[in-house]
Amino acid sequence: MATQQRRERERAQRETLIVNAAREMAEADGWPSVTIRKLAERIEYSQPVLYSHFAGRGAIIDAVALQGIAELTAVFKAARTAAEPGDELAALAQAYLDFATANPALFEAIFTLAEGLTFGVDAPEVLKAAFAELYAVFAPLAGDRDPDAFTEVGWAAIHGLAVLNRGGRLRPDLLEQRLSILLERFARP
Amino acid sequence: MATQQRRERERAQRETLIVNAAREMAEADGWPSVTIRKLAERIEYSQPVLYSHFAGRGAIIDAVALQGIAELTAVFKAARTAAEPGDELAALAQAYLDFATANPALFEAIFTLAEGLTFGVDAPEVLKAAFAELYAVFAPLAGDRDPDAFTEVGWAAIHGLAVLNRGGRLRPDLLEQRLSILLERFARP
DNA sequence: TCACAATCCTAGCATCGCTAGACATTCGAG
DNA sequence: CTCGAATGTCTAGCGATGCTAGGATTGTGA
Known part of the structure; x- marks a missing residue:
């Protein structure tokens, strides 16, 4: 019917x-x-x-996290495609940090609360798409290094800044300098 | 009496x-x-x-976190002083990642659960000492950049690796490659 | 129309962080 | 030495949490 x-x-x-x-x-x-x-x-x-x-409160948080990851991926793509050639990394990093400060609870759900999400080979398509966006920015800068490993390190650097900044662990007055140092470290071969 | x-x-x-x-x-x-x-x-x-x-459950977690930070500082110092000249960064990064995997709950208390700890200028001495250890390793590599900002970025990179790895977000088979890429990015001027 | 299935809600369980007030113990002044 | 006061500790309970069993209500299809 x-x-x-x-x-x-x-x-x-x-x-x-x-x-x-x-x-x-x-x-x-x-x-x-x-x-x-x-x-x-x-x-x-x-x-x-x-x-x-939902199976419980945790599953609801997982669902929010998954939705957030999809949004994050869209933000990545928008930043990358809108950037001038050569500025993709700067745009990505800026977008990442902005996303974290603009949606703290969502960020928390994605990276510290979600426990039911599976990663690795059989991860949901949304997760793979998010990493693919990071890969699209970092892989061209990898040189002769493993592009996956290079992407992971670059991601970790940005993510670390976001996390420590969110916890109030970093000096607010050095925010711009941190970003320029990060770019300088990963932008050139 | x-x-x-x-x-x-x-x-x-x-x-x-x-x-x-x-x-x-x-x-x-x-x-x-x-x-x-x-x-x-x-x-x-x-x-x-x-x-x-203690004022409540949160204060107990904070106390555990503070104790953990003191231990972490000691681990940093031990790694740095035991390292060959030029290998301080490698030793620090390795010690950081090892600490995170060996004491996951302590790591969680320090970086995601503790909420009563104050940072910035009037932070407890233990926190300043921990950052000072990071500074001792990164500042010599800063070149003409602000050593504090450089230290924060280097710390963020290592911390990001630790956090993402703990959440199962990184490929286990790339662990060593990530570390070598990290070192290569920050070790040279 | 009517039996059945799907849907939803009321009520309650075990557990949580936290606290008020009673009880016991120890201290110090006379 | 005595006895009120201060200190320390416990029992009992409050409000709120995540979650679930079982009944009531609604809608479906013959």
Whole structure:
């Protein structure tokens, strides 16, 4: 019947409703205040409904993280394609750091809270696409080194800056100098 | 009275007992399973005793983190002084990554769980000492760049590798190549 | 119309961090 | 030596958490 399809469509709608609500609540008041009860009240359903969509609170965070990774990938691509030739790395790094400061809760979900995401060979397509964007920027700069390893190191450098900066571990007045040093280290062979 | 001093000594002993127990439990079963109740049972006191030493669970984690930073500093110093001249960076990076994999819970406490630690100008002495160790390795390599900023970038690169590796985000078979690329990027002028 | 299936909610369990107030112990002044 | 006061510790409990069992309600298809 067509009713079946409508049901599935409504279910999918409600699922994104949950994910969006969780993300907004986290961005507003932090992840600890994203509780099942408040989330249920927000979407105007009872708590067990959430468990018919997700295995638990952790799975909801994972879903938010996955959505965030997709957005991050889009941001990467936009930065890379909009950059002047030779400035791709600068654009990528800037986009990465901006994303981290603009969406702290989302960033946290992706890199420290998500625990149900699998990596490696059988990772979801979204993850591979995100790394592919990094690869597109770093691989041309790798020279005779392994492009994958080179990408990972470059990624780690940017990510480290983002993480330490988010934790208040770095001097705010050196922000620009850090970025220029980073670029200078990885931009040329 | 001398009783007073004995009391303080016993209190200090019990405080380190708490911190050590928390750390061991976290390293054994992860931080979520370090609950006030289990911690109290472990040290054979009731729960309110813990609150006479620490403001709450978060403060206990902070104490563990602070102790971990002190250890990390010692590891840095040992690696640096034991290294052949010119190999200080390699020794530091190796020590950093080893520390992260050997003490995952401690590492987590330091860099993602601790929230009561203050940084910047009025940071505890332990934190400054830790950064000073990094500075001792990176500053000589800074050339004409700001040595502080250079140190922060180098630290971020190593830290990023540690964090992403801990989250299973990096290819295990590229571990050595990543390290050599990192060194090559920061070791020479 | 009616039996059945899918959907949803109420109510509750175990556990968490944390705290008030009672109890016990030790101290110091008279 | 005595006895109130101060200190230290514990029992019991509060509010809130993630999660789930079982009943009520709705909608479906014969």
